[in-house]
Amino acid sequence: MSTDTPNSVQETETGPPGARPTSVLQRDDELSEHHVYEPHRVGLPPIGTYVKRLWERREFAFELSRTKLRAQHFNTVFGQLWLIINPLLLALVYFVLVDILRDGSRGPQFLAHLTAGLFAYYFVSDSVRQASRSVVSAGRLILNTPFPRVLLPLSAVLTAFKRFLPTIAIYVPIHALSGLPVGWHLLWTLPLVALFALVAAGVGMLAAAAQVYFRDLASFLPYVLRVWLYISPVLYFAQEVPERYRAILALNPLGAPLTAWSQVLNSGHAPSADVLGLSLAWAVVLLVAGALFFVSREREFAVRL
Amino acid sequence: MPSASEGPSIAVDRLSVTYRTSIERSPTLSGTLLRLGRRQRTVRTTQALKDVSFEVPKGTVLGVIGANGAGKSTLMRTVAGILPPTEGRIEVRGRVSTLLALGVGFNRELSGRENVVLGGLAAGLSRRRLQDKYEEIVAFSELEEFMDMPMRTYSSGMYGRLAFSVAVNMEPDILIIDEALSVGDARFRRKSFEKMRELCGQDRTILLVSHALGSIRDLCDEAIWIHRGELRMADEPDAVIDAYTTFLDVGEDAVTLEDV
Numbered sequence: 083m084s085t086d087t088p089n090s091v092q093e094t095e096t097g098p099p100g101a102r103p104t105s106v107l108q109r110d111d112e113l114s115e116h117h118v119y120e121p122h123r124v125g126l127p128p129i130g131t132y133v134k135r136l137w138e139r140r141e142f143a144f145e146l147s148r149t150k151l152r153a154q155h156f157n158t159v160f161g162q163l164w165l166i167i168n169p170l171l172l173a174l175v176y177f178v179l180v181d182i183l184r185d186g187s188r189g190p191q192f193l194a195h196l197t198a199g200l201f202a203y204y205f206v207s208d209s210v211r212q213a214s215r216s217v218v219s220a221g222r223l224i225l226n227t228p229f230p231r232v233l234l235p236l237s238a239v240l241t242a243f244k245r246f247l248p249t250i251a252i253y254v255p256i257h258a259l260s261g262l263p264v265g266w267h268l269l270w271t272l273p274l275v276a277l278f279a280l281v282a283a284g285v286g287m288l289a290a291a292a293q294v295y296f297r298d299l300a301s302f303l304p305y306v307l308r309v310w311l312y313i314s315p316v317l318y319f320a321q322e323v324p325e326r327y328r329a330i331l332a333l334n335p336l337g338a339p340l341t342a343w344s345q346v347l348n349s350g351h352a353p354s355a356d357v358l359g360l361s362l363a364w365a366v367v368l369l370v371a372g373a374l375f376f377v378s379r380e381r382e383f384a385v386r387l
Numbered sequence: 388m389p390s391a392s393e394g395p396s397i398a399v400d401r402l403s404v405t406y407r408t409s410i411e412r413s414p415t416l417s418g419t420l421l422r423l424g425r426r427q428r429t430v431r432t433t434q435a436l437k438d439v440s441f442e443v444p445k446g447t448v449l450g451v452i453g454a455n456g457a458g459k460s461t462l463m464r465t466v467a468g469i470l471p472p473t474e475g476r477i478e479v480r481g482r483v484s485t486l487l488a489l490g491v492g493f494n495r496e497l498s499g500r501e502n503v504v505l506g507g508l509a510a511g512l513s514r515r516r517l518q519d520k521y522e523e524i525v526a527f528s529e530l531e532e533f534m535d536m537p538m539r540t541y542s543s544g545m546y547g548r549l550a551f552s553v554a555v556n557m558e559p560d561i562l563i564i565d566e567a568l569s570v571g572d573a574r575f576r577r578k579s580f581e582k583m584r585e586l587c588g589q590d591r592t593i594l595l596v597s598h599a600l601g602s603i604r605d606l607c608d609e610a611i612w613i614h615r616g617e618l619r620m621a622d623e624p625d626a627v628i629d630a631y632t633t634f635l636d637v638g639e640d641a642v643t644l645e646d647v
Contacts (some may be wrong), residue, residue, distance in 0.1 A: 117478070223505070
């Protein structure tokens with residue numbers, strides 16, 4: 083099996099499971115494992131094996147997310163209700179704030195834009211917040227069990243996604259009551275949610291790994307996330323941004339996807355190609371950067387915790 | 388392709404592990420920026436293991452002894468694949484289950500059941516297999532009525548019992564037990580010692596780190612002595628224990644031989 087690459091760790095499973103004496107449990111190929119551990123500096127493990135292990139242990143990410151939600155009373159009526167009331171109140175407060183600043187000129191369609199943008203934004207920021215804590219708070223598990231650590235921030239994104247789902251139930255009546263168009267173009271929301279998830283996963287992995295080295299990032303993060311909201315086209319329409327601030331919108335990884343989000347939901351047409359292209363570019367860049375940073379660092383986490 | 392049953396279970400070849408640990412209380416960005424301004428460094432390099440080589444044939448029970456801080460736990464973590472080696476190479480054939488000094492239960496707010504399930508899934512067990520094992524784990528630990536309580540409510544004895552039950556009931560090819568035999572009350576200790584004896588009698592490779600030299604002598608086929616990161620001796624348990632106790636100059640009194 084082994085190619086003797088220096089500076090890498092190889093974990094390879096060899097041999098068919100049936101090659102060894104019996105027992106019902108041996109059906110799992112878990113039992114014939116073969117690991118080789120070799121030194122490395124900062125470097126990537128063999129990607130194929132890593133992804134395979136990641137996939138084998140996906141149940142862990144699902145179960146971790148379920149457990150986290152159970153701890154947040156997601157399964158109870160009031161827990162669910164709180165997940166709906168909280169963002170709804172937030173949307174109303176922001177609406178009144180913006181409407182006052184705009185001399186009361188904002189209509190129900192703006193409320194729909196604000197609510198949709200806010201909920202999508204909170205999906206991303208909730209992911210990043212939970213992901214940033216995921217590695218540091220799994221201390222003992224990391225010290226005792228070898229597994230692909232990237233499951234921890236990915237599970238946080240999954241948790242945030244499940245918390246995002248009930249907010250759709252609030253948005254739907256607001257969309258309908260404010261008389262916004264309904265049609266096939268709304269299917270664009272599905273790939274856009276996927277784009278938000280990719281951005282969330284990328285930034286989440288960066289934040290999770292960075293938190294291991296700099297614990298005080300936990301106290302900076304709320305400010306960063308608040309600023310991120312204010313520079314995103316949520317409290318205003320993207321087309322209202324004056325020329326001199328356009329650069330901020332383009333440099334903000336959520337600028338383009340949130341613009342596309344509003345184009346689909348509020349303007350009622352498919353997102354324009356340039357906005358969609360920029361969204362996709364940001365999502366891919368962040369995902370690759372986040373994954374590379376996290377995976378190349380993760381074997382050091384056990385020493386750093 | 389070599390079958391998993393060929394060759395030694397564990398082959399450690401010229402292994403060295405060097406840590407760069409930060410001696411800050413907690414690593415912070417502001418701390419780092421302040422230090423950059425002052426051009427201070429707070430990273431200390433510790434060589435935990437130096438040029439250690441040994442092999443463990445399949446089915447061997449290997450005792451690992453040495454003073455506190457000798458590098459035993461680092462060695463166990465490296466064999467388990469948790470810490471990467473700095474130099475050298477480790478080859479492990481088979482699935483490893485670890486009972487390291489820190490035990491299970493990474494989240495004290497979660498219940499015993501949730502911790503066991505998450506730990507098992509992270510270790511790569513399938514959900515079906517975990518369900519089969521779960522009952523055995525709970526039965527062995529005798530913690531039935533506590534499994535749905537948060538682990539912060541557990542006493543340290545209960546904590547240790549659960550950790551021991553998880554590790555020994557995973558049916559691993561290779562079991563690594565780091566100073567965790569003396570958990571629980573006298574009765575549970577006897578029970579865990581019996582379980583250890585049973586496991587040692589099977590065709591299973593076990594690494595047993597313990598300060599209880601009596602149990603090393605009783606259970607192990609071979610022993611190694613780690614001293615300040617170096618492999619001082621590898622031999623029959625009796626010979627290694629004799630050399631170790633002579634070195635410590637404590638003699639084989641009741642304290643070092645204390646059972647389990």
